[in-house]
Amino acid sequence: MADATETSRKRSQVEDVNRSLYDFKMSEEGYERYADGLSTDIVRAISEKKDEPEWMLELRLKALAAYEEMEMPANWGPSIEMLDLNHISAYVSPKTKQANSWDDVPEDIKNTFERLGIPEAERESLAGVGAQYDSEIVYHNMREEVADQGVIYTTIEDALHDPELEPIVHEYFGTLIPMRDHKFAALHYAVWSGGSFVYVPEGVTLPYPLQSYFRLNAQGAGQFEHTLIIVEPGADLHFIEGCSAPKYYEANLHAGAVELFVKDHAKLRYSTIENWSKNMFNLNTKRATVGADSIMEWVSGSFGSHVSYLYPTTFLQGARSSCEFTGITFAGATQDLDTGCKVILNGPDTTASVDTKSISKDGGINTFRSSIVVGRRADRARATVSCASLMLDDISRSDTIPAMDVRNGSASVGHEATIGRISDDTILYLMSRGCSEGEARTMVVNGFADPVSKELPMEYAIEMNNLIKLEMEGAIG
């Protein structure tokens, strides 16, 4: 415990944190790497390697055809012209098998996750961990007492090989995010690899969160993990997703998919700290459907990537279901992050609350984009959206584009947005109390981000604050 405290202390102090925490590379020597680009052969090879059921191969091939046929809309946000799929390998895998003990994980990969603090977090505060390295899960484990409750936490690949789980995967996989949802959803289904399958039985509450961590080490590669979570009636789960990558001077791509099924009277909190490197195109799709009297909570911190399209979507299908979305996005130099969320209120008496913050500096571009749709059956539905943006210099940009579509006369929808800067008075006040200008600005930004960090477990809140401090370094002068 003392060690953990010491590590936390180190990670909470800006002078102890340097970019090497995330920005380190391991050799790809001996790795299996498929040719760059996309083809039927590559899709078949991935499927064959995973020894999948026939229906999955068919789905992959249909998705590939859809990907080739579909166009990106001409009027969409940040440009992804620099992303050339002909120079991206869809599958890169270290020569190792999935382990359930860190001792069985190859030394360099184990070191990677140790530097990221994953084994330590597992020991201290998690009910289970999945660690993906490039295209494959290299470590997966869950506490025995959690498994004894009937909780299933495994990879999608393993679930597909389990005669009891395969029908469940077949029933749910790809139903919430249709493959033709958008071009990169189709790409995902064609080449998906890795990710997690979580099943929480009826009435089970997990005492600790489960966490999946995604590390993309390979240069010029894509990561396409699929996360499928089913929370049965009356169950309660907190799932944490982390991701990072070293920086290269060519594009990497992340096009994962997350499908969340929250049944009646259930609760799911899905927390993400995303810290991809700044050569990453993060085109991720996340979607949840929520049953009656259930709660879906999203906590989202977006710090990395060169370009992001990220809009977690929630369908409030059941009566009295609710969604809370709390998010922060930090865009620095070379970053163009288009983030936000979508909530569709279909059930009566449903409620949605969206609270987001964005910070732009050093020429970074932030776009907050949301949609609140209130359907005809959503009697007495209520939704509020609040987005606040902070501009830290005059070369950055911040846009808010919230859309509302209300089709029920008894619904109530509110929205507020503000864009501004840190006032000189605030900085002067803090400097008069002995802070340097840099400290004062960091303090204000941390305070601005506080509503998000307080929603995270302590160690992740510290990580988020550290990321802010890292981003704020050099912000002055």
Add this chain to the structure above:
Amino acid sequence: MANTIITADQTDTTALGHINVPPAQTWNYLRINDIAFDVPTPHFVGDVYARLPQLFDKVECGIGEDAVTWMAHAAGDARYVEVRAGEPHDPIVIDVDAAGCDVSDTGVLVRSGAQATIVACSHGGAAGATSASLLRVIAEREAQVTIIELVACNEDQQHLDAVGIEAAEDAHIEMRQYALGGGKVALGLCCNLAGNASRFSLDSRYLASGTDVLDVNHVIRQRGRNTRADIVTTGILADSARKTMRETIDLIHGAKFAEGSEIETVLVTGDDVVNKTLPVILCDEEDVAGNHGASIGAISPEQLGFLGSRGLGEEEAERLFARALFDDAVIHAVDDDVRQAVLARAAAVLGADVARDIAEVLGYDIREA
């Protein structure tokens, strides 16, 4: 160039897409990024009398270039008004008879230090008819301009209404916009606050009922330093009406110390309405402030309780809100013909008795139809 007309019974039409496209767009499946109209193709009937000076070509109208081109073409004739400082002037009235398929194209140049009041009123309607009003205003340094835009068309009328404004240094623009009816109406507005310390305030009010389709695009470009934009929108949606409201405050790089705010309040009184709102703030400058607030819903139970304690039922309260909108439009109508158009629309929506009462209470005569 030839003079042109359109008529209600003509069968050849032109598809106008990309009307009211906001500067920043969102998901296409929401169908909020634009609206399309089928409009009559203008017929050639003779030589053109006039066109606006070229300086009006650069004035952006929120309705979009295709619609502006069509309106300028369909109008055939154009009206140019120049207002000089120190010269007395009557309000400039633009009267568009919707039933007659009128299309007007008006350019107003308000010289430095001059004051102008412009009233654009489109009214009436006939089955299958299309009408339009295109108004472009250039306000030079320290000019003060008041614009009142009224659309009081019938439920079977299709109407396009565009306003473009260029504001130079210290120019002040005050605008009131009333959308009181029309089967399918597009209102596009763009105000370019190009000069330092220029100001724009907009009070926009609407009532959409029956199966009305109301599509609005407000774009405020804040380029100059110390510019101010205040948009307040209030509206009532009843029956099966559909409304799309896009509001964009664009704080452009260099607009230091600019402030923009937009507030929308929507009262929903129908069970089958579609209410879409896209309030956008674009910010490319640090020393600025942009705010937006929106509130969409029915009269709250607390408010209904309060009104009930004063003897007002829900339906009565909703009618009262609608009447207040017409009261306000009549008060700001400026010109008697415009006032009569508003009262005629009030009679159509609220009943002849209510229209007469509005006129009587406010001290105006009402012309019998």
